[in-house]
Amino acid sequence: MGDMSGRVFNFSAGPAALPEAVLRQAQRDIFNIADSGIGIMEHSHRGKVFDRITDETEALCREVGSVPDSHKIFWMMGGATSQCYMVPANLLGDGQTADYFNTGKWAGDSIREVPLYGGLHICASSEPTNHDRIPAPGDVRYSDRPVYVQFTSNNTIVGTEWRGEPEGIPDGSFLVCDASSNIYSRPIDIGRYGLIYAGAQKNLGPSGITLLIAREDVLGISPRKLPEMVHYKNHADWVGRFNTPNTFGVYLMGEVFRWILAEGGLGAMAEKNEAKSKVVYDFLDSQDFYTPHAREGSRSRMNITFRCPTGALDTVFTQEAEKAGLCNLAGHRMIKGMRASMYNAFPIEGAHALVGFMKSFAHEHASAARA
Amino acid sequence: MGDMSGRVFNFSAGPAALPEAVLRQAQRDIFNIADSGIGIMEHSHRGKVFDRITDETEALCREVGSVPDSHKIFWMMGGATSQCYMVPANLLGDGQTADYFNTGKWAGDSIREVPLYGGLHICASSEPTNHDRIPAPGDVRYSDRPVYVQFTSNNTIVGTEWRGEPEGIPDGSFLVCDASSNIYSRPIDIGRYGLIYAGAQKNLGPSGITLLIAREDVLGISPRKLPEMVHYKNHADWVGRFNTPNTFGVYLMGEVFRWILAEGGLGAMAEKNEAKSKVVYDFLDSQDFYTPHAREGSRSRMNITFRCPTGALDTVFTQEAEKAGLCNLAGHRMIKGMRASMYNAFPIEGAHALVGFMKSFAHEHASAARA
Known part of the structure; x- marks a missing residue:
């Protein structure tokens, strides 16, 4: 299976499949690179070739996402996990409060760091139902005057995704979003966000680089003395070159943006991602061998979570799928079962191949499951 | 110039030339990679292929550097610049003091962060002579009971390098070393260090990954509550996989270690680096057109700094050298002039080519300089 070059269908949740052209x-x-006689990784981060790459990656990022002039684009290292503390370190003062949506592991990792810097309020939580849904608007209780409201736009492990942004946040507050696993998978209105960030290794490039897009006034509100490398403003002012960045990551992210544009931009990405996930969800809804984890209305287009009738069959499923060239389908250890991650670069042929495999597997094991 | 594949001699100070075989x-x-049907950047950081890469990179790092069992090997993101604050954040408590050698910009960046966490003592400084030398043992004054003594083993910008480690540090303290620009360029006794760290982009791989080697007891002394991503122990316990690492960086660092072993290990690296730098220093000492910056006895084998009789000639030099396939020779903006960086992967042919160019340039411009 896979293409003629020996590549397989890679359902990895991240680091994940990249466009073959890239x-x-x-x-x-x-x-x-560019007939310089020097490879991309060997160029100085302050030289002309990398100057051009930085400018292009930033411009392409702005073009692809229709990022308004009010917002700065930059990148940092340390993964989205480092943003768990950098967000409150930069944005939250002693005696101030931030509101967080608790919708899964990544939200939880962020929530854990907030008390180091200021007050924490959980405005809604899906924990009681094992994070199988995005909180309904009626279940949300904001605090009186949060500095910001943080949410995770796609929950990679459980396979839930916001359809839009949280509504009705209190006046004077702004949205902060960890969009690591669905950024640039569809058009969004970046103007609605104070800060949106994403580890690159799902839709944007390799691991080791985090994209940040921030409204300029948000960058200036740092309430405390921080190490220079923690200050957002330093990184924003230098467009990611306050110190030596992950230069290869900046380059590759630029190439991915270029590929997105060539494919038709975020509108085209959205259509393809909708179509790919519909192939699998339609099948899941048509049968009763596999059980989906996420509730309808909260289902992620990026990560589809489901399980067999037994845990033993889950193991057999992932092993046999691997042999058939459908790789990395094991679910995260926190919820087990299976997870099919299909980001921008994942081809629709892989979704059809998965459903084909799921059908034969169910057919073959239906009696064993009933026994 | 350069080889038949169109590559040039790349004197970049970092990111820098990598071995062509790598x-x-x-x-x-x-x-x-490894007939998996999936590229190295697309593999899960928790999958089997990357498990093997992590294990191999760690084992190769230990073998190349003869790292004793007392020391843990791991990697982080954020560059060596992030270590400027992470070192005191992890190792220094309120009311405790750390001693720092001030030998250039990187030392200065580290020194700046210390007061956020504890007491700072400058045990020696080369600032009065524009950092043209490593402090002599007689000029060093340690504080009474420093937790650790920090030094920068090679100063990339000014081109000075320690021949060994600082001697006679107070009982109970340990050495911390920023070895970003000369790690694994020669054999050192890692057992003498409490913590040694290095950004990879000079001798070890691409930018965006930092190698840390730490004595195990040092990792446990964190004196305060820190964000999880700042704790050394988390990263050490997970061998760099506490969160998603720069997977491509880990892979490439492993390949560089493999290349070092194939070339004969650190002994062979030391010989080659000594020979390469001798080609240029011998020439510098034989003429009076160019003025070297670093004093004899403190000269770096990695970065050779020198200048023409005038700043205008410096500019002409770097421009004409570039046309001749000798690239990235402009000195850092802090000291200007020229800088020839020749790390492990840089070929001795490039050192000879540089001297050849320097001779003709001096011959051509000698009268202009006298005028």
Whole structure:
């Protein structure tokens, strides 16, 4: 299975499949980029070639996401996990409060760091139902004057996704969003966000680089003395070059943006992602061998979670799928079962192949499951 | 100039030249590594292929550097610059003091962060002579009971390098070393260090990954509540996988270690680096057109700094050198002039080519300089 070059269908939740055209370009550029006689990883982060790459990656990011002039684009290292503390460190003062949606592990990791810096209020939580849904508007209780309201737009592990943004946040507060696993998978109105960030390794590039897009006034509100490397403003002012960045990551993210544009932009990405996930969800809704984890209305287009009738069958499923060239389908250890991650670069052929495999597997094991 | 594949001599101070054999291997592995049907950047950081890469990179790092069992090996993101605050955040308590050698910009960046966490004592400084030398033992005054003594083993910008480690540090303290620009360029006794760290982009791999080697008892002394991502112990316990690491960086660092071993290990690296720098220093000492910046006895084998009789000639030099395929020779903006960086992967042919160019340039411009 896979294509003629020996590649398989890679359902990894991240680091995840990248566009093959981007990988082919990178093969050339790591030895000699732009006829410079020097590979992309060997160029100074302050030299002309990398100046151009930085400018292009920023411009492409702005074009792809229709990022308004009010917002700065930059990147940092340390993964989205580092943003768990950098967000409150930069934005929240002693005696101030931030509101957080608790919708899964990544939300939880962020929530854990807030008390180091200020007050925490959980405005809604899906924990009682094992994070199988996005909180309904009626279940949300904001605090009186939060500085910001933080949410995770897609929950990679459980496979839930916001359809839009939280509504009705208190006046004077702004939205902060961890969009690591669905950024640039569809058009969004960046103007509605104070800060949106994403680890690159799902829709944007390799691991080791985090994209941040922030409204300029938000960058200036740091309430305390912080190490220079923790200050958002330093990184924003230098467009990610306050210190030596992950230069290869900046380059590759730029190539992915270029690929998104060539494919038709975020509108085209949204259509393809909708179509891919519909192939699998339609099948899941048509049968009763597999049980989906996420509730209808909260289902992620990026990560589809489901399980077999027994845990033993889950194991057999992932093993046999692997042999058939459908790789990395094991669910996260927190909820087990299976997880099919299909980000921008994942082809629809893989979704059809998965459903084909699911059908035969169910057919083959239906009697065993009933026994 | 350069080799038949169109590559030039790249004197970049970092990100810097990588071994061509490693780049060739990476070209293959980014599309499909180990016949997995998946490229190295697309593999889950918790999957079998990356498990093996993590294990191998760690084992190769230990073998290359003869790292004793007392020391843990791991990696982080954020560059060596993030270590400026992470070192005192992890190791220094309120009311405790750390001693720092002030030998250049990177030392200065570290020194700046210390007061956020504890007491700072400058045990020696080369600032009065524009950092043209490593402090002599007689000029060092340690504080009474420092927790640790920090030094920068090679100063990339000014081109000075320690021959060994600082001697006679107070009982009970340990050495912390920023070895970003000369790690694994020669054998050192890692057992003498409490903590040694290095950004990878000079001798070890691409930018965006920092290697840390720490004595196990040092990792446990964190004196305060820190964000989880700042705690050394988390990263050490997970061998760099506490969160999603720069997976491509881990892979490439492993390939560089493999290349170092194939070339004969750190002994062979030391000989080659000594020979390369001797080619240029011998020439510098034989003429009076160019003025070297670093004093004899403190000269770096990695970064050779010198200048022409005038600043205008410096500019002409770097421009004409670039046309001749000798690239990235402009000195750092802090000291200007020229800087020839020749890390492990830089070939001795480049050192000879540089001296050849320096000779003709001096010959051509000698009268202009006298005028």
